[in-house]
Amino acid sequence: MNKTAVLATVTALTVLLFAQPVRACSAIDAWEAWWAAADTNRDGTLDRREWQRAAKNPDTANFVITFRFGRAAFRRLDDNGDKRLQQNELRALQAQIDYVRHPCTDWAEEQRNRILREHD
Ligand SMILES: [Ca+2]
Ligand SMILES: [Ca+2]
Numbered sequence: 001m002n003k004t005a006v007l008a009t010v011t012a013l014t015v016l017l018f019a020q021p022v023r024a025c026s027a028i029d030a031w032e033a034w035w036a037a038a039d040t041n042r043d044g045t046l047d048r049r050e051w052q053r054a055a056k057n058p059d060t061a062n063f064v065i066t067f068r069f070g071r072a073a074f075r076r077l078d079d080n081g082d083k084r085l086q087q088n089e090l091r092a093l094q095a096q097i098d099y100v101r102h103p104c105t106d107w108a109e110e111q112r113n114r115i116l117r118e119h120d
Pocket of ligand 1 (some may be wrong): 039043050089
């Protein structure tokens with residue numbers, strides 16, 4: 001084996017030995033997840049019923065929401081008066097929605113425990 005081939009083999013082995021697959025947990029933004037849970041008929045808008053149910057919908061239970069779901073809020077937010085809330089009409093509220101428990105929390109804890117076990 002010539003010098004170049006040896007160097008290439010060593011480099012390849014080094015890459016194989018030290019390469020760790022990239023692992024990460026990613027979750028969609030809390031706002032997007034909330035919207036998907038609240039828009040139960042998937043028509044891209046929230047009608048009054050979906051709006052009011054969103055406060056109690058079990059699928060929206062993992063969200064901290066700091067705005068109220070009343071009728072008055074619905075009327076106030078419905079800028080174009082079509083009796084539906086489009087995402088752009090709720091833009092100001094997006095920052096008021098967050099996860100109670102981020103979907104990656106379990107994954108992060110699992111990774112931490114795995115690393116601790118490996119270094120015991
Ligand atoms: Ca809908
Ligand atoms: Ca509207």
